[in-house]
Amino acid sequence: MTDEPEPSDSLKAFGEVVKVLRKRAGLTQEEFAPLVQYSVTMVASIEQGRRFPPPAFVERSEVALDGMGVVRAAAKHLSRRRGLASWFRQWAQLEQDAITLQTYECRLIPGLLQTEAYARALFAEQLPPLGDEQIETQLAARLERQELLRQRPNTAYSFILEEHLLLRRTGGVDVTVGMVEHLLELVSLRNIEIQIMPVMREHHAGLGGPMRLLETPENRWFGYCEGQESGQFISDPKVVSMLQMRYARMRSQALSLEDSLSLLRRMRGAI
Template sequence: MADGTGGTSALGGGCGGGEPEVSDSLRTFGEVVKGFRRRAGLTQEQFAPRVRYSVPTVASIEQGRRFPPPDFVERAEEILDAFGVLRGAARHLSRQPGLASWFRQWARLEAEAVNLHTYECRLIPGLLQTEAYARTLFVNQLPPLGDDQIEAQWVARAERQRLLRERPNTAFSFILEEHLFLRRTGGVEVTRQLIDHVLALAEARNVEVQVMPQVQEDHAGLHGPVRLLETPENRWFGYCEGQESGQFITSSKVVSTLQMRYARMRSQALSLGDSLGLLHRMRGAL
């Protein structure tokens, strides 16, 4: 499916079901940062502006709940005079259980992106999923997942969804196929909750949701799902995910092609207003 935790994948809508990676490395890294910060006599409130991150972000990193961005590591290393310890520890970090290994690099950039574009034709992207919808995907995973694995994947999914709440200056664009809602994955009530959830998220100024109609004679997305993001340094990257693997795309030529296709799909999908109108009608028909 898609997203490294996917519908059953690793992070958001996937189906690959990456192996859970049980690791305390993030928590250990956080404790090391905390130790050096206290050694320097700094509170989180004093430290945060120096590394150019918010206090909640610093707290999340110190608690092992957030993967530290590369620039955080570099600034913290210099500010705390950490003797190279933080740089060395960062090289051995692994994500929390529930995040597929192939999705890790994309997830790290996604957390700092200023633009994030997602086209999906297989399932609702992880950022937009409800807990009931996500758990339905996890339960249907093959090979079957244990209860602890399902819980780990949901925790990773919920953590990633914080991006929509915590990054109001990031522009999120989603193009979703109409049949994703018509499939009624998980049943009528799960679908009803899902549509309500997507409609609520679409009320945010920085979130755009467009629906690609089921009948569409011209479609630029026939090559499959695609994700694009722009970094704070204004570099664009792409990502495409299969059932058991993901492709992180850095080639400017390939990224340009994906951008061209995504732009065309934006014009082929229903307008923002018409998309929300369709979702409201689908909701009423359930």
């Protein structure tokens, strides 16, 4: 993550452009939302300059509002997102429209699942040290991304987490208890599946490192692998297929959904 600023004025300006064109077309937000295939809440947030517009929103708005290129032109000045690392932005854009998102992590709890306390603990220990304003900027970006889990109920989210991520007790006992409680709350949602890879498993298909896979509304698959201060966006179908093969094997090697839930409940009581 980085503290590279996203000029708030440009977001507000884009939102004003959409709002003016929508009103010119005689549409309410409730009437406009189905045309761009986003929720009324999302439309309102974008018009208010609080949310970064996904590429699909830009294109559908251009068509629905007969924007004569104005919407696309306004969007060109929104290439940077506050609090998101430069190497992560392309993935973050696709993530907003994904219909399937699969994540394996062995280093830390994925950002989409983190509690605020867990994320703060990570930022507080980051090197080089971050200032208070930088921490707040990055935390806000992370919490905003998490809205995807509830705003996109038709997106299928799958997470495979190493058991040792919770045994490490990042941030202390209270933070870990809160993290486990949060995971238990998330798995109650129909579109979220969490599996635990047990520490006692001697080998599994993910030993090469963390990975993410997503499927777009056009049914195209992409992959993403992240290291320290870098990220690799993967579009090569052969490489994506290889990652899909590994992820599928990991799902069979991790604890089942029911056993993972049972383990989380036992960990909650044991911490």
